[in-house]
Amino acid sequence: MKLDDEGQQxxxxxxAYIEKYTGKDGTHSTYIPDLHFIRASKETEPIHSIHEPALCVVAQGTKLMMLAKESYLYDSSSYLVVSMHLPVSGQVVEATSERPYLCLRLDFDKQQIFDLIKQCDKTPKKPTHSQRALFVSKMNRSLLDAIVRLVRLLDTPEDIPVIAPLITQEILYRILQEEQGQSIKxxxxxxxxxxxxxxxxxxxxRDFNQPLPIDMLAAAVNISPSSLHHHFKEITAMSPLQYQKQVRLQEARRLLLSETIGAADAGFQVGYESPSQFNREYARMFGMPPVRDIKRLRDSLGLVTN
Known part of the structure; x- marks a missing residue:
């Protein structure tokens, strides 16, 4: 459902603000510490990352987010919220040089949510079941209005220290009032x-390169292994072992791209004892073996291969 005329305006x-404060493709910081702008003038390949808790709002274009085997498509009619660190892949699927993909990301943390809940609900109830830590919801004018008012502060940076925290609190409040707000609460x-x-x-x-038996993880938070496995999968769409594997492989890819290190050494550093297993799982996640993948990445980024 489209927004009304005022919402579309x-x-x-x-x-226009994102274009004004970016000018070129990439992720750009702003004078507001937790606010970032993203611009892309063409469709992209999937980019793997550990996504931090954040609100993502697309002003133009379309993006596809993958969490395990689940896909989340969002554009200017919706917004995406990630409420916990999650290994995801994101891909811009609609963008051109004439109409680039334009997006903002507003980071938030547990303390901001905790303080807001205390103000809104003196006796918050514990949730009866766990919810996915990522969701897409329909954009509404009240939320969009608050977001635009936050962005306008970039034109008057002297107002940011006082007013930006207040508008950020309003934005979080409006998300929490939505049906899927429990995912954050x-x-x-x-x-x-x-x-x-x-x-x-x-x-x-913290210890992704070490063996982490589910019994040990469960004992660390005082729940049963079966309960840990169940709730972990409800929240992240994957098991603890699958989560660890994604963190390991993303770190290995970072090492291979940024350092002069061989595939076998990268595998050992992130916790793999078998080079063949590392190569197999790396190719399954990124589409090709480490050496070929890194060469392709370096070529696409214009990096010099030693």
């Missing part, structure tokens, strides 16, 4: 399964 204004609830899963994710990201 806000979308055009948002696109659950991580700020002390003792909830989501809070425990977030702690397990921190352990995996």
């Amino acid at each position: 806000l979308q055009r204004e948002l696109a 659950q991580f700020a609830m002390s003792g909830s399964h989501a809070e425990r899963i977030a702690k397990v994710v921190q352990l995996i990201e």
Whole structure:
């Protein structure tokens, strides 16, 4: 469902601001610390990353986000929220030089949500079940209006320190009031399964190159292995082992791209004992073996191969 005329005018204004403060393709920081702009003048290949908690709003173009085997398509009629660190791949699927893909990302953290929940609900209830930590929802004019007011502050940077936190709080408040807001709230609830899963994710990201048996992870957050597996998959769409594997392979790819290191050494550094297993799982995730993949990446990025 399209926004009304006023909403469409806000979308055009948002696109104009992103063009004004980017000018070229890539991800751009702004004077507002948690606000970033992304521009792409052509469709892209899937880009793998560990996505931080954030709101993503497309002003122009279309993007496809993949979480495990699930796909999430969003454009200017919708917005995407990631409420916990998640290994994803993102691909711009609609963009041209005349109408580039224009997007903003507003990062947020657990403390902001916790403080907001305390103000809105004096006795918040623990969620009865875990929800996926990523969702796409329809854009509404009230949320879009707050987003555009935040972006307008870039024209008056002296106002940012005082007013930006207030508008950011309003934006988060409006998302929390939506039907899928529980996907964010659950991580700020002390003792909830989501809070425990977030702690397990921190352990995996810290010690990804070490063996991490599910019994050990479950004991660390005081739940049963079966409960951990169930809630972890509800929230992340993957098992703890699959999550660890994605973190390992993304780190290996980063090492191969940024350092003069061989595939076998990269595999060992991220925790693989078998080079053949590393090559096989790398190719399954990125579409080709490490050496070919890195050469293709270097060529596409214009990097010199030693």
